[in-house]
Amino acid sequence: MAAPRRDTRGIVDAAELLSRVRFRRHEPAAPALRPYLEHYWLIDWDLPQPYASHVVPHPSVNVVFQRFGDHSFAEVAGIGLDLFTQKLEGTGRVCGVQFRPGGFRPFAPSAPVAEWTGRRLPLGEVFEGLGERVDEQIAAVLDPTGDAGRVAALDAFLLARGPRPDPQADLAMELVERIRGDRTILRAGALARAEGMSPRTLQRLFAQYVGVGPKWVILRYRIHEALERAESEAEVRWAELAAELGYTDQAHLVRDFTATVGVPPTAYAQPKGAVGRGV
Template identity: 35%
Template sequence: MNSNQSSIPDTVRPSLGVLNFREGTKRFFELTRYPPSEDIGYFVKHFWMVRWDLSGQPPYLQQVVPNPCVNMVVEKNRTLIYGAAKHKFSRLLEGKDMVFGVKFKPGGFYPFAKRPISRLTGRFIRLESIFNVETESFEEQILSQDSPEKMVELAEALIRRNLPDRDEKVVRINQIIDRIQADRGITKVDQVCDGFQINIRKLQRMFGQYVGVSPKWVIKLYRLQNAAETLDQGRAPDWLDLSLKLGYYDQSHFIRDFRSIIGKTPEEFLTESKETMEH
């Protein structure tokens, strides 16, 4: 890790899919993200660490909305590489522990894997299936460190030893996904195709090969994540107006998709967010 790199304060970063983010980081866990070195940054979005100390307290169930990224997750006896998931992920935090991770950019893992990332969607693989390393040995090496900066250095060293050639499609994919995430007016794949002058079938093939999920799913994910982050602040919107802004023709389809990604209806999520804030 370069000496000029520092952690990214989460107080000024979006929740990036972590539900009940403000309440969770205030009471139950600490989440820190670390930027990669320049060469690693072509493929890696950031490194992350979650620490918690709930000694003598009840366990806390943390929920995370899926994202179009592959993650290498290092934790005791559970170190694995996870493909993109299409549904909400839940993790029970109990006792005192930590998890360290590497989040690859959308498409950034494909040059390492050299196989369609759609094969990894909703699944996981061991580190040695991609990297020249033994999983248990790397896990012990990372978790024995007392500083996250050293963990990042070790992770970067592993990635650098296996660094593939740069692939221009990774840049293209991230331009597309960044636009989808930033422009809330994008609700259909045709809008992406028009904006980037790309054939829809070519776009779909590229996403299947490099990202593991379809562009349609990515659009739906970020629009519903926008909605969840709004509700997470305890604000009740005009449901019909919100549905229309997200590109839905009626509320029922919006509610169905919201539940498929978030795991509960918008009303249930809003009620839970309000109750969490009150406590």
């Protein structure tokens, strides 16, 4: 199975998390699904002591099948606006689908993606027609012992629900990918002008297909970059990084980082044990 990407963007104290759980990413086996998904993410754990993981969410919808001890359930997780914390203890397993920003609606076209933002809903409330088969579907994904079986079950679940071709979804995915890869895109208005659309039209497209506005997406990817730099570099020059990410000054980066992660960037970048990250 291929691992689509190896970065840890969005994971707070990634090294600590990866030392405690078995974490993998895989591409869908079905080629028809790949344009719409970032990846599948699989986690298993067997912990002697409870552990709290923290994630700065991506601008992505996730479908998550979960088993904590003897309790299994599945939900649709809209884009998280705040730091997400999950307590892990005992034994457990998670099989998740991370959609590309803009890629979820072709599977659930009945409502704009903004309808799910900041919410976590049971699987059957978003995907119509599951009825009493929800438990059967959860078991099909979580029961296989090998990754290939879990990936096949996730493929089957999604293929039964789409994707339904939608040029607007394709456009939304393209624009978000441009924001992620092009650091010169610093303002939503500039992106709208470059695309020959009004800011209001761009905002409407993002509400319908991404779930948050383009300004929010730009800011979130900035924070992901800053978080990863704090994780990977021995000494970060924060003023230079602020300028590189398009901030007018270091204070604005510090404010946004602190509001999102919970501690200032300089404190977060200290060696483990120097600050309480709550992890």
